[in-house]
Amino acid sequence: MRNIGVAGCGRMGSGLVKNLIKKGYYVSVYDINEMAVQKLADIGAKVKKDIRAMASEVDVLILSLTSTVLIEKLMLNSEVGAFGALKKGAVVLDMSTNDVDLTRKLSKIAKQHDLEYFDCPLSGGPSGADEGTLTIMVGGCKEKFPYILPVLEAVGEKIDYVGESGAGQIVKLCNNMIVGGIITLLSEAFLTGERAGVSKQKIASILQKGSGQTKVMEVFGPNLLKNSPEEVKFSLFNMTKDLNLYRSLAESAGVPTVASESARQLFQIAEYLKKGQQDSTAVFEIISKLGVEGKSNL
Numbered sequence: 001m002r003n004i005g006v007a008g009c010g011r012m013g014s015g016l017v018k019n020l021i022k023k024g025y026y027v028s029v030y031d032i033n034e035m036a037v038q039k040l041a042d043i044g045a046k047v048k049k050d051i052r053a054m055a056s057e058v059d060v061l062i063l064s065l066t067s068t069v070l071i072e073k074l075m076l077n078s079e080v081g082a083f084g085a086l087k088k089g090a091v092v093l094d095m096s097t098n099d100v101d102l103t104r105k106l107s108k109i110a111k112q113h114d115l116e117y118f119d120c121p122l123s124g125g126p127s128g129a130d131e132g133t134l135t136i137m138v139g140g141c142k143e144k145f146p147y148i149l150p151v152l153e154a155v156g157e158k159i160d161y162v163g164e165s166g167a168g169q170i171v172k173l174c175n176n177m178i179v180g181g182i183i184t185l186l187s188e189a190f191l192t193g194e195r196a197g198v199s200k201q202k203i204a205s206i207l208q209k210g211s212g213q214t215k216v217m218e219v220f221g222p223n224l225l226k227n228s229p230e231e232v233k234f235s236l237f238n239m240t241k242d243l244n245l246y247r248s249l250a251e252s253a254g255v256p257t258v259a260s261e262s263a264r265q266l267f268q269i270a271e272y273l274k275k276g277q278q279d280s281t282a283v284f285e286i287i288s289k290l291g292v293e294g295k296s297n298l
Contacts, residue, residue: 002026004151005058007051007074007082008096009036011232012122013064015129016095016155017045022132023154028054055082055090060151063094066238068102068245075106088114091148095136097121097173097242100166100249107140107165116144119165120152121172125219125234133157137175139168173249176242177260179234180280182216184263186224187284191291201225220281229275229282236283237276240267 002025006017009031020027021044028046030053031037037047048054051074055061061082065071071094075082086092092110094103094117103119110117118140128134134156138145145161152159162171190200204221207213223231243264250257257264266283275282 003058004028004060004062005030005048005051005054006045006062006064007031007054008064008066009033009040010064010066011126012095012129013062014040015126015131016062016064018043018130019132019155020151021045025151025154028058030054050080051082052080052085055085056087059087059090060148061086061090061092063092063096065096066241068096068099071096071098072102072106076109083109083113083115086113086115090115091144092117093120093148093151094118095120095122097176097238097245098169099245100169100173101252103139103169104166116141116148117165118145118148119168121168122156123172123175124156126232129155136160137162137168137171139163139166139170141165170249173242173246176239177246177263179216179220180239180243180267181260181263182214183220183224183239183280184266184283184287186214186217186221187281187287190224191284191288195291220279223279223281224284227284229278229280229285232277232279234280235276236267236270236278236280239280240264240271240276243267 004020004025005028006013007030009029017027017029017040028048029037029040030048030051041047063071107117118138120136120138122134122136124134132155135158136152136156138161162168193203194200204225208217220233223229247257247264266286270283270286
């Protein structure tokens, strides 16, 4: 299992490729972004013109894509889909954040082709992908999990098998809902504190010493404190996508989204205002504008 293909060479995918090559795997890459794939070719990756050409040669196909529509197309389309090209016994590791129902559908179809399909969403952001320190939540066939573990260990540090197909995506969506919610809570609290007379830097230092301490503050706090959403830890576009996927998951489970809906709506507004390529902390500006003298300043 030495030949690996990676579809999607953005900030996460490029880090995966780098670490796989470092661990001695033969890596092929596919992405429509020619500049991105050329950078990976420079460190030893083999560039493929389409996903089917790549899929026909690899033992493991990794997906690192930002769109559920694109994932479905690249796997199922009769003309360009990878399922029709993968060798029997090959494995698909979907490291994207994906819709749970689509994940389970793709897993069933994979079995019809004598393939294995694992959902392996990631936590740790581009820096974790680059450093090989990602947390990976794995859903899929428990008996086959040991078979894929060496590949996962090449790119991640904390790897948890969490259940059958879709389980990894469920955990990731719940995780990102919490992260998005806490970013909005921190934004509101900092804005309230500053306007009431205490700097957000002082509030943050005390929060991290008390019961309000949170990992989200460690990761995203610097951007909130410096007002620097251009320094992207996790894009607002991706967070909005994940919050929308979480809402669909909660609704299908019969759970009211009373706590998460306001955060989702704030991220939707920020994306509508063309902040999608900024960091998720750009939502701070939305709350700030909404709060000017109690009136909307949008």
